[in-house]
Amino acid sequence: MPKKPNVILIMTDDQGWGDIRSHGNSAIDTPVMDRLAAGGARFERFFVSPLCAPTRASLLTGRYHLRTGTWGVTKGQEIMRADEVTVATAFRQAGYATGCFGKWHNGEHYPHHPNGKGFDEFLGFCAGHWNNYFDTTLDHNGKPLKSKGFISDVFTDGALAFIETNKDRPFFVYLPYNAPHGPFQVPDKYFNKYQGRGLGDRDAAIYGMIENVDDNIGRLLNQLDRLALADRTIVLFLTDNGPNGKRYNGGMRGTKGSVHEGGVRVPLFIRWPGRIKPGTVVREIAHHCDLFPTLVDLAGIPMPKTEPLDGISLRPLLEGKADGWPDRMIFTHRTGGGKVGPAQGSLRSRRYRLVNAGRGYELYDMIADPDQTKDIGKAQPDVLQTMRAEYERLFADVTKKGFAPVPVPVGYAEADPVTIPAPLVTLKGGVTFKGRSGWANDWITGWASPDDACSWEIDVVRAGRYEPALLYTCPAADVGSTIRLEVGGQMVEAALTKAHDPEPIRSPDRVPRGEVYEKVWAPLVFPAVKLREGRTRITVRATKIPGRQVADLKAVRLRRVD
Numbered sequence: 001m002p003k004k005p006n007v008i009l010i011m012t013d014d015q016g017w018g019d020i021r022s023h024g025n026s027a028i029d030t031p032v033m034d035r036l037a038a039g040g041a042r043f044e045r046f047f048v049s050p051l052c053a054p055t056r057a058s059l060l061t062g063r064y065h066l067r068t069g070t071w072g073v074t075k076g077q078e079i080m081r082a083d084e085v086t087v088a089t090a091f092r093q094a095g096y097a098t099g100c101f102g103k104w105h106n107g108e109h110y111p112h113h114p115n116g117k118g119f120d121e122f123l124g125f126c127a128g129h130w131n132n133y134f135d136t137t138l139d140h141n142g143k144p145l146k147s148k149g150f151i152s153d154v155f156t157d158g159a160l161a162f163i164e165t166n167k168d169r170p171f172f173v174y175l176p177y178n179a180p181h182g183p184f185q186v187p188d189k190y191f192n193k194y195q196g197r198g199l200g201d202r203d204a205a206i207y208g209m210i211e212n213v214d215d216n217i218g219r220l221l222n223q224l225d226r227l228a229l230a231d232r233t234i235v236l237f238l239t240d241n242g243p244n245g246k247r248y249n250g251g252m253r254g255t256k257g258s259v260h261e262g263g264v265r266v267p268l269f270i271r272w273p274g275r276i277k278p279g280t281v282v283r284e285i286a287h288h289c290d291l292f293p294t295l296v297d298l299a300g301i302p303m304p305k306t307e308p309l310d311g312i313s314l315r316p317l318l319e320g321k322a323d324g325w326p327d328r329m330i331f332t333h334r335t336g337g338g339k340v341g342p343a344q345g346s347l348r349s350r351r352y353r354l355v356n357a358g359r360g361y362e363l364y365d366m367i368a369d370p371d372q373t374k375d376i377g378k379a380q381p382d383v384l385q386t387m388r389a390e391y392e393r394l395f396a397d398v399t400k401k402g403f404a405p406v407p408v409p410v411g412y413a414e415a416d417p418v419t420i421p422a423p424l425v426t427l428k429g430g431v432t433f434k435g436r437s438g439w440a441n442d443w444i445t446g447w448a449s450p451d452d453a454c455s456w457e458i459d460v461v462r463a464g465r466y467e468p469a470l471l472y473t474c475p476a477a478d479v480g481s482t483i484r485l486e487v488g489g490q491m492v493e494a495a496l497t498k499a500h501d502p503e504p505i506r507s508p509d510r511v512p513r514g515e516v517y518e519k520v521w522a523p524l525v526f527p528a529v530k531l532r533e534g535r536t537r538i539t540v541r542a543t544k545i546p547g548r549q550v551a552d553l554k555a556v557r558l559r560r561v562d
Contacts, residue, residue, distance in 0.1 A: 040276045540553075
């Protein structure tokens with residue numbers, strides 16, 4: 001019996017369709033990506049979601065992200081429901097070694113963590129972005145690990161070691177690089193090269209980060225050659241949304257976050273020597289939900305029991321059997337204003353794109369007008385109404401389970417201690433986030449009144465005694481507050497007697513960042529509490545505030561003590 005093929009699924013973060021030289025961009029060098037495209041199949045019209053976490057949820061499950069419970073990128077909106085079955089689960093059940101190396105962004109607490117979603121091995125981070133790309137602290141199978149070097153190189157090193165370890169058995173590697181997402185940090189040789197070409201600092205950093213990924217993909221392909229695994233390894237490359245800024249993108253309308261073509265059309269290259277003919281060009285529309293069923297089909301492994309998929313196998317297109325391929329309508333959605341509504345969204349067929357970006361429905365002929373310069377809705381009312389009806393039907397269908405907040409699971413043996421970050425908080429009073437919108441890595445500030453409160457919902461899956469702690473900073477002038485913590489009908493207090501007010505960790509950003517900087521946080525430990533199974537809330541308030549404010553809070557931590 002022939003050996004099952006290995007799979008390497010590579011995805012970058014915020015790299016647009018136009019950030020590849022063979023897509024007409026002479027300002028950037030991506031020789032490995034170009035070679036990968038030429039050596040297999042290049043998809044001309046491949047679509048994802050407008051933002052990071054939604055694309056990941058659909059890629060991993062084969063389902064529209066709203067079905068999975070993922071509807072945003074922070075404050076728990078990025079979390080997939082625990083019962084969603086991933087492509088990694090399918091391959092692990094088929095006897096594959098499974099590893100994820102990079103940015104997860106679909107939940108950080110087990111069983112939402114990669115190790116609970118089908119991956120034997122995980123090295124990376126679970127948040128929407130990371131603060132430092134050099135010599136940072138990463139998550140290795142749920143435990144902190146100090147890394148050395150540039151983050152994309154570290155992820156590649158992890159993947160290379162995993163492949164070496166599992167070279168004699170089938171493996172599935174998911175490599176979701178966080179480059180070129182901000183903050184914009186990159187080794188000098190890449191940055192200097194693109195500065196020397198006349199690019200501004202931001203684009204020089206972005207193009208440098210992409211070329212570094214290109215070099216790292218080259219390292220992966222070289223290892224497959226060295227181990228004689230190239231001919232039985234399927235290698236895929238795509239990106240997670242449109243470009244994170246206005247730069248060359250083939251003239252398309254929209255960038256990251258947009259439901260227009262430029263926000264959701266991305267590259268997809270698939271190479272499988274001897275099975276996919278080099279130079280294959282696929283012109284039919286396809287999307288991220290298709291990759292789960294496609295990979296299961298190509299590998300010849302069983303499809304596990306899942307909720308109904310929105311994707312279909314692309315194998316006929318890869319084998320040049322496009323005759324009779326049906327037209328499709330691909331649904332796109334981007335949540336705005338902190339709630340899920342019909343806008344913003346779009347629907348794509350072979351010829352048309354229907355768009356509702358908050359100004360009503362518009363219709364574009366993507367063959368005659370690929371740059372979307374003319375709304376033809378009034379000239380083609382029947383097409384508009386047909387596509388509008390299908391969009392609204394799909395929106396109602398994919399949202400029917402609702403979007404109840406997911407409580408943080410506490411008590412799994414696979415995850416102890418459990419650290420609950422600030423963005424999952426419910427705030428009351430004058431407390432707020434340090435940065436914008438409570439993005440990943442943010443913290444709570446402005447805690448200055450006994451009426452202020454911070455609370456987190458948890459789901460205790462194993463009863464027992466747990467030791468709470470707050471991760472805080474506090475200048476010497478504000479020391480002395482008494483903090484009350486309530487959880488599960490119990491109340492404990494701790495006095496904040498130790499100042500801890502470090503400067504932010506220095507970061508080699510090439511341009512000023514929009515995100516917060518990182519700090520080292522100190523623990524304020526409370527007496528242990530006995531928790532029963534079930535849902536409850538952790539709430540903290542101050543009963544005594546002698547200074548200007550209580551403290552800044554990064555997270556609450558629960559450690560099992562029996």
